[in-house]
Structure formats: structure tokens, C-alpha cells
Amino acid sequence: MTTFTALLSLMFFPAGITLILSGMLYEWADRKLVARFQNRVGPRWFQPLADTIKLLTKEEIKPQGLNSLLFYGLPVVALTGALTAALYAPILGLAPVYSFPGDLIVTLYLLSLLTMCTGLAGWNGSSRFSLIGATRSLTQLFAYEAPFLLALLGPAMAANSWVIKDVSAYAESHWMVFTQPVGFVIALIGLMGKLELPPFDAPEAETEIVAGALTEYSGRGLALFHIGKSVELVVAVSLVTAFYLGGIGNPLLFLVKTLMIVFLMAMLQAMLTRLRIDQTVGMWWRFGALLALLQILVLVLLKGWLA
Amino acid sequence: MTTDTDLQRAGEILAPFAKGTNNPETNRLDVQIAASDLPNAVSALTDASWGFLSAITGMDLGAEANELEALYHFCEGAAVTTLRVHLPRVDCPEIPSISDKIPVASFFERELGEMLGVKVVGTPDPSRLFLPDDWPAGVYPLRQDFKLEQAASVEPEKTPEPGKVGNKFIIPIGPQHPALKEPGHFEFAVDGEIITGARMRLGYVHRGIEKATEERNWIQNLYLLERICGICSHTHTSAYSQGVEQLAQVEVPQRALAIRELVAGLERIHSHLLWLGISAHEAGFDTLFMYSWRDRETVMNLLEEITGNRVNYSICLLGGVKQDINAEHSASIHKALDYLEERIRYYLHIVTSDTSFLQRTRGIGTMSLEEAKRFGALGPTARASGLKRDVRLDAPYGAYKRYPVSIITDERGDLEARFAVRMKELLVTCFTIRTIVDNMPAGEIATRFPRKIPAGETVSRVEAPRGEVFYYIKSGGGESPVRLKIRTPSLCNWTSVLNKAVGHQLADVPMLIAGMDPCFSCNDRMVTVRRKNDSHTMTWSELREYGIKKYGQGR
Numbered sequence: 026m027t028t029f030t031a032l033l034s035l036m037f038f039p040a041g042i043t044l045i046l047s048g049m050l051y052e053w054a055d056r057k058l059v060a061r062f063q064n065r066v067g068p069r070w071f072q073p074l075a076d077t078i079k080l081l082t083k084e085e086i087k088p089q090g091l092n093s094l095l096f097y098g099l100p101v102v103a104l105t106g107a108l109t110a111a112l113y114a115p116i117l118g119l120a121p122v123y124s125f126p127g128d129l130i131v132t133l134y135l136l137s138l139l140t141m142c143t144g145l146a147g148w149n150g151s152s153r154f155s156l157i158g159a160t161r162s163l164t165q166l167f168a169y170e171a172p173f174l175l176a177l178l179g180p181a182m183a184a185n186s187w188v189i190k191d192v193s194a195y196a197e198s199h200w201m202v203f204t205q206p207v208g209f210v211i212a213l214i215g216l217m218g219k220l221e222l223p224p225f226d227a228p229e230a231e232t233e234i235v236a237g238a239l240t241e242y243s244g245r246g247l248a249l250f251h252i253g254k255s256v257e258l259v260v261a262v263s264l265v266t267a268f269y270l271g272g273i274g275n276p277l278l279f280l281v282k283t284l285m286i287v288f289l290m291a292m293l294q295a296m297l298t299r300l301r302i303d304q305t306v307g308m309w310w311r312f313g314a315l316l317a318l319l320q321i322l323v324l325v326l327l328k329g330w331l332a
Numbered sequence: 333m334t335t336d337t338d339l340q341r342a343g344e345i346l347a348p349f350a351k352g353t354n355n356p357e358t359n360r361l362d363v364q365i366a367a368s369d370l371p372n373a374v375s376a377l378t379d380a381s382w383g384f385l386s387a388i389t390g391m392d393l394g395a396e397a398n399e400l401e402a403l404y405h406f407c408e409g410a411a412v413t414t415l416r417v418h419l420p421r422v423d424c425p426e427i428p429s430i431s432d433k434i435p436v437a438s439f440f441e442r443e444l445g446e447m448l449g450v451k452v453v454g455t456p457d458p459s460r461l462f463l464p465d466d467w468p469a470g471v472y473p474l475r476q477d478f479k480l481e482q483a484a485s486v487e488p489e490k491t492p493e494p495g496k497v498g499n500k501f502i503i504p505i506g507p508q509h510p511a512l513k514e515p516g517h518f519e520f521a522v523d524g525e526i527i528t529g530a531r532m533r534l535g536y537v538h539r540g541i542e543k544a545t546e547e548r549n550w551i552q553n554l555y556l557l558e559r560i561c562g563i564c565s566h567t568h569t570s571a572y573s574q575g576v577e578q579l580a581q582v583e584v585p586q587r588a589l590a591i592r593e594l595v596a597g598l599e600r601i602h603s604h605l606l607w608l609g610i611s612a613h614e615a616g617f618d619t620l621f622m623y624s625w626r627d628r629e630t631v632m633n634l635l636e637e638i639t640g641n642r643v644n645y646s647i648c649l650l651g652g653v654k655q656d657i658n659a660e661h662s663a664s665i666h667k668a669l670d671y672l673e674e675r676i677r678y679y680l681h682i683v684t685s686d687t688s689f690l691q692r693t694r695g696i697g698t699m700s701l702e703e704a705k706r707f708g709a710l711g712p713t714a715r716a717s718g719l720k721r722d723v724r725l726d727a728p729y730g731a732y733k734r735y736p737v738s739i740i741t742d743e744r745g746d747l748e749a750r751f752a753v754r755m756k757e758l759l760v761t762c763f764t765i766r767t768i769v770d771n772m773p774a775g776e777i778a779t780r781f782p783r784k785i786p787a788g789e790t791v792s793r794v795e796a797p798r799g800e801v802f803y804y805i806k807s808g809g810g811e812s813p814v815r816l817k818i819r820t821p822s823l824c825n826w827t828s829v830l831n832k833a834v835g836h837q838l839a840d841v842p843m844l845i846a847g848m849d850p851c852f853s854c855n856d857r858m859v860t861v862r863r864k865n866d867s868h869t870m871t872w873s874e875l876r877e878y879g880i881k882k883y884g885q886g887r
């Protein structure tokens with residue numbers, strides 16, 4: 026029976042199909058909001074689904090001279106990583122399905138898997154655009170990863186736990202957006218970096234390197250990467266909401282909070298100009314990482330003092 | 333200094349080399365020189381900093397004269413000095429290169445080589461710029477005895493393997509690339525993200541317009557030349573009509589000239605707003621792109637209301653204009669300008685104060701005044717480096733004497749300065765348009781124009797939104813021109829981009845290319861491409877019949 030429930034939760038609810046569909050809805054919300062900020066009409070609500078179906082039915086072209094195993098395997102690994110991460114995260118305002126000591130660290134690594142796969146996919150390609158895109162993807166990964174990690178460690182330290190469930194339970198009574206505002210801002214911006222949204226879209230800057238690391242991907246592979254990315258959007262937004270905006274609580278309220286984060290991200294996307302890769306890295310290491318470290322330091326000192 | 337003293341000075345400078353001089357028009361000086369004297373004559377002009385090289389016209393004088401002629405046009409203010417070099421009409425007559433003194437000449441020299449078969453000795457890059465790779469060797473489309481059949485292609489030569497050329501990692505941009513709205517090909521050698529070298533290849537949309545003008549009559553050419561560019565179509569028609577009117581010595585009514593300047597002003601607004609959007613998009617600031625293109629609709633609608641067309645306004649006639657401006661038009665112009673002025677002020681504020689946008693423009697691609705002069709930059713690109721070069725002021729044409737514009741320059745020379753200069757220029761343009769509308773001279777809008785134009789040659793210069801457009805028109809006294817040379821500003825500005833790109837980041841390249849507001853279709857005007865597997869060739873009348881049939885059935 027446990028195997029059955031495990032499979033069920035993995036394939037349909039809360040991970041699997043439900044997650045993918047909700048990922049698409051979040052993606053739609055993001056696209057629609059950016060479009061409205063830019064004085065455009067924006068897509069209809071089923072557009073991401075239609076895009077995915079279209080991509081899945083299209084021919085997948087494999088360029089010559091690259092490793093087939095990597096070419097076909099990487100999109101699957103990327104999606105699997107994002108879906109697995111969902112098992113430990115409070116998706117849609119529901120308690121995580123699985124939980125074990127230290128699952129926060131594992132989840133964060135699973136979330137990075139997508140970027141690593143994208144990077145590898147670019148390295149595997151023979152196109153010069155994908156090579157440059159891959160270099161930029163991985164460079165950017167080193168830029169935002171540490172500050173983002175530190176930003177999520179703050180709440181965990183406050184809650185005295187490495188378990189996502191416990192941290193969100195603690196967060197229900199402590200709105201950490203007020204106690205750790207710096208961490209919240211870094212988590213929010215780190216999230217945009219992770220998802221390669223503007224202004225951090227240098228790895229896929231179309232006016233320079235076409236589609237970056239995924240230039241050579243078409244059809245199924247591209248669709249899987251896209252699904253992976255929208256799943257990651259849901260997981261990461263849920264995580265930030267649970268940690269900083271008052272835990273899980275009421276699912277409906279949780280949904281509103283996550284949408285608020287999407288709204289904030291859409292606004293930033295519309296307001297800012299794309300950063301060059303050197304500017305991105307410079308910004309994260311000069312300000313992001315330092316501020317995150319400072320916050321951790323204050324936290325440690327405060328905890329020691331209070332104890 | 334007046335035009336006369338300028339010309340006198342040029343005559344004195346060139347006296348040691350001159351084999352003969354004459355003044356075909358009051359503002360022009362023609363100096364015959366020998367091919368071997370060319371580098372020295374050009375050095376003498378550049379050392380005395382007399383003007384800039386505006387264009388090189390290559391001409392085939394036909395079997396009778398059995399000579400080719402290369403015309404080097406230098407402009408200073410309203411004065412135009414032309415160095416005329418006669419060459420024997422053989423397969424590869426030799427002429428020395430002047431690119432070491434004037435870098436921009438290398439493009440003109442490449443054109444001279446492939447179109448007329450002149451061997452330019454010492455030009456840095458003699459490879460093809462405009463003609464396709466599989467164009468047969470030894471066939472020169474601008475020679476008088478060129479036959480369309482000669483263009484039948486040979487087996488394409490093996491194109492070099494893209495990617496590593498030597499030990500360099502090359503990033504190709506174009507001909508099909510999201511950064512380019514029109515096809516051109518750039519090869520950037522990169523070291524990591526830093527550009528170490530740049531090359532360019534044009535000609536992907538070459539249509540053979542210069543050649544085609546020789547087969548159409550004076551009036552047909554007006555409509556052909558309008559289609560050189562979709563953005564500055566009015567510039568081309570007004571430059572052409574102005575030149576032909578000079579040749580025919582027809583006085584154009586003042587009201588017509590005022591309307592021409594008015595439409596040119598509206599065109600400038602539409603062009604600069606379009607450019608603002610594209611550059612913002614290249615920088616990844618799509619919000620500004622969407623906003624500026626929305627506001628551009630205002631001026632597009634205005635142009636449609638006045639001329640009937642959104643893109644090729646078709647308002648210029650030989651000897652006047654086609655449409656008049658009435659009170660209703662004036663009212664809607666004022667109303668539209670109220671809105672546009674407010675928006676343009678807002679955009680000026682954005683491009684000079686938005687921190688995230690300035691990160692991508694401030695200090696990028698900085699071109700000093702000396703560099704701008706040396707590269708032969710034109711238009712806003714030059715003015716953003718503090719170079720006061722604007723035909724509307726240097727050589728006021730049409731109604732620009734009556735309604736002058738003030739010049740906008742900036743000393744900084746970086747991308748930010750180019751944004752600021754263009755936006756401020758729009759405010760000046762709005763003001764000028766209002767002045768014209770309120771002070772329109774009364775009278776006719778067109779005058780009678782002869783079918784045949786007396787033999788002669790003239791130079792017509794007009795300030796397009798991108799810089800000076802140069803027309804050289806030669807009439808043989810017949811119903812169509814003998815030679816028509818068009819030099820568009822983009823071709824002159826390429827030198828600055830290719831030189832300034834080196835040392836910048838790959839991410840800055842789209843911005844740098846966009847920063848000069850390139851127009852590929854302007855550059856490319858001269859080729860008929862036929863490949864072996866093309867289904868068939870049509871003559872002009874067949875094509876016409878085909879068009880009538882095809883579109884007639886749809887009705």
C-alpha cells in the first residue's frame with residue numbers, strides 16, 4: 026500500500042501531473058503580468074499548456090557530433106530533479122509529502138540540478154551559441170547559488186532545524202519577512218536568477234546568443250526543459266513563501282502569497298534592463314553574498330546572546 | 333567660411349596634382365587627377381583637414397570612350413570637391429587604395445572592385461562585400477556591357493568551415509539572428525566574453541537598384557528609390573527629386589518644399605522612436621521597446637492621414653509634392669505632437685536616468701571626436717561624439733533655409749550620448765514641425781516637369797534620420813539616368829562599430845550595432861541573384877504580367 030501511495034504522490038498528486046499543471050498556471054500568471062506591465066495583451070490561460078503540447082508533438086532534431094545519451098538523458102534528469110524536489114516542499118499550501126532531517130539541503134541541490142543539466146546540455150552541443158550560453162549559465166549558478174542558499178538558511182537557523190516541515194511550522198508564528206528582510210530580498214532576487222528571468226537572462230539573451238544553452242534543442246527535449254523550469258518556479262516560490270511569509274497555514278492564503286511573489290517578480294522583470302554576465306556576478310558577490318553573510322552573522326550573534 | 337572660399341582652398345590644396353579643374357555647379361569643384369597621384373592628393377586634403385570622404389562613385393563611360401571613371405567626393409559644409417580619376421577600360425585596371433588614410437574608404441573600394449572590376453591596390457580586405465559568394469568571377473554588374481545572362485552562377489566555391497578560423501573562437505551573428513531585424517553577417521572573434529576581432533559581410537538583400545535605375549525613366553525611378561528603405565523612404569525620394577530638379581533647373585514651389593520638410597520631420601520621429609525600441613530590446617529592456625513602439629503608432633497614423641500611406645509615403649513628385657496640408661491636418665499634427673512631445677521628454681528622462689539601463693549604455697562604445705572624424709561617422713552617431721555634421725545646417729537644402737533646425741551634439745560619445753542626442757533631436761524636430769505647420773507659405777504644391785532631363789551631373793545631399801544620404805546623378809539628356817550612385821549613412825558608420833567593438837563584451841555587441849541605427853536594406857541595392865536550380869528567369873514585362881495576373885485573380 027505504501028508503494029502505491031508513494032507512486033500516486035509521485036505521479037499525480039501533489040507531484041507529477043498536478044505539479045506540472047500548476048507550474049504552467051504560475052508560468053501563465055508570470056507571462057500575463059509581464060505582458061500587462063509592458064502594455065501588451067499577453068497570452069491566454071492555456072497558452073503554456075498549448076506550447077508544451079505543441080513542442081511534444083514536434084520532431085526532435087539531434088544535431089550531429091554529440092553524445093546521444095547526454096542529449097536525450099539530460100532533459101529527463103532535469104525534470105526528475107525538479108519533480109523530486111517537489112516532494113519535500115510545501116506545494117500548493119500542503120504539508121510536504123516526505124520529510125527527513127536535512128531535506129532542506131537536498132531540496133536546494135535538487136533545484137540546482139536543472140541549471141547543471143542546462144549547462145551540460147550546452148557543453149554537449151556543437152553550437153557556439155549553446156557553448157557560450159552554457160558558460161554563462163554555470164557562471165551565473167556560482168553567482169546566485171551561495172547567497173540564495175544562505176538566504177534560506179537564515180529561517181532554518183531561526184527555527185533550529187534543517188527540515189523544511191519544521192521550518193515552515195516555525196514560520197507560521199514568525200513572519201520572517203519582517204525579522205530577516207535582507208534574507209527575503211536576496212531569496213526573491215536569487216529566485217529570479219535561478220529561473221534565469223530578466224534581468225538575469227544573460228544565459229539565454231536572444232539578441233546575443235539566440236537561445237543560449239538550449240539553442241540546439243527542439244521538440245521533446247525542449248519541452249521537458251521548459252516543464253522542468255515551470256516546476257522549479259512552483260517549488261522555489263512555495264519554499265520562499267513558506268519560509269518568509271508565515272509558513273503553510275491556509276492553502277488559499279498560501280496561494281495568494283505565492284501569487285504576490287510572482288507579481289513582485291513580474292514587476293522587477295518589466296522594470297529592469299538585462300545585466301551583462303560580469304555585472305550579474307559582480308552584483309551577487311559584491312552585495313548579495315556579503316549581505317546574506319552579514320545577516321547570518323547577526324543571527325548567530327543574536328542567538329548566542331539570547332541563549 | 334563660405335562655400336566659395338572652401339572651394340578656392342580645395343583648389344589650392346589640389347593644384348599640384350590637378351590635370352584640369354572646372355566648376356560644374358556653384359558649390360562643386362571637379363579636379364582631374366592621375367591614378368598614381370590619388371594617395372598624395374587625398375593626403376593633402378586630409379592633412380589640411382578639408383572635409384570628409386562622402387562617397388566613391390564608380391562609372392563605366394562606355395565602349396566609345398573606353399574608359400572607367402572613379403569619383404572621390406569630399407564634402408565640407410556645402411562645398412563638394414570631386415577627384416576624378418580616369419582608368420582604362422580593361423579587366424582589372426589598377427588604382428591605389430586610400431583606406432590607410434580614410435578607413436571608411438575600404439567599403440567603397442570593395443564596392444568599386446566587385447561592381448566595376450577595378451583592382452584597388454592595397455585595400456585591407458578585397459573580399460566581396462555585396463555580391464553573392466557564387467557570383468561568377470570576372471563579371472561586373474555595373475559595366476555597360478553587362479548582360480543578365482552573365483550572372484548565371486557558377487558552382488559555389490567551398491565556403492570556409494565556420495567556427496575556428498586559425499586559433500580564434502568565432503561567434504557568428506547573422507545573416508539570420510534574433511539581434512538583427514535585417515540580414516547582415518558579422519563574425520566576432522572572442523576570447524571568453526571579450527571581443528578581439530570583427531568582420532562584416534553585407535549583400536543579403538541586395539536588389540540591384542543602382543543598376544535598375546538606368547533602365548527606368550526619371551519618374552519610375554522615384555517609386556523604385558522610395559523602396560530602398562522602409563524607414564527613411566521619404567529621404568530617398570526627396571534626395572532624388574532634389575537632384576533631378578537641380579539637373580532640370582526647375583524651381584520648386586515653396587509650399588512643396590515646406591511639406592517635404594514637414595514629412596521628413598515626421599519620418600525622423602518615426603525612425604528614432606523605432607530605433608529607441610530596437611536598442612532597448614537589444615539591451616533586454618523590452619518594456620521600453622513596447623512603450624516606444626506604441627507611441628510610434630501616433631506618428632505612423634499621422635503620416636497615413638497626411639499622405640495616405642504608413643511606410644512608403646509617396647508624397648514627393650518631381651517638381652513638387654502630391655498632397656497638400658489642410659487645416660484639418662494641421663490640427664491633428666498639433667494634437668499628435670502634444671502627446672509625442674510629452675512621451676519623448678519621458679523617454680529622454682528614462683535613457684539618461686534609469687540606473688539599470690545606464691549600466692548598459694554609459695561608457696560603452698565611447699568614440700572620441702578625433703575617432704569620429706577619422707572613421708567618417710555621420711548623423712547622430714557623429715553628433716553624439718561632438719562632431720557637428722548635419723547637412724540640414726552645413727548645406728541647407730529645400731525649406732531648411734526657411735525653417736532652420738538647431739543642432740544637438742554631445743561630447744561624451746558613448747551609447748548614452750547617442751540615446752540623448754536622438755531624443756533631443758526629436759524635440760527639436762517637433763518644434764520645427766509646429767513652426768512649418770503654423771507658417772506654411774501659400775501657393776502651388778507642384779509645378780510642371782519635363783520628361784527629358786538635360787545632360788549633366790549633380791550631387792544631392794539630404795540628412796536622413798541616420799545621417800547624410802549622398803546621391804550622385806548623371807543624365808545623358810534622355811529619359812533615364814546614365815548613372816545614379818547612392819551612398820547611405822549606415823555604410824559610413826560601420827567602420828566605427830567594427831573598430832569600437834574590439835575590447836568590449838559580447839553582450840555589448842548588439843547594443844553597439846544598434847547604437848548607430850544600422851539599415852541594411854539601404855546598404856544593399858545592387859544585385860540579381862540567380863542560381864542553377866532556380867526555376868526560371870523572368871523579364872521585367874513577364875514579371876509585370878505575372879503580378880497583374882496573380883493579384884488580379886484575388887480581387
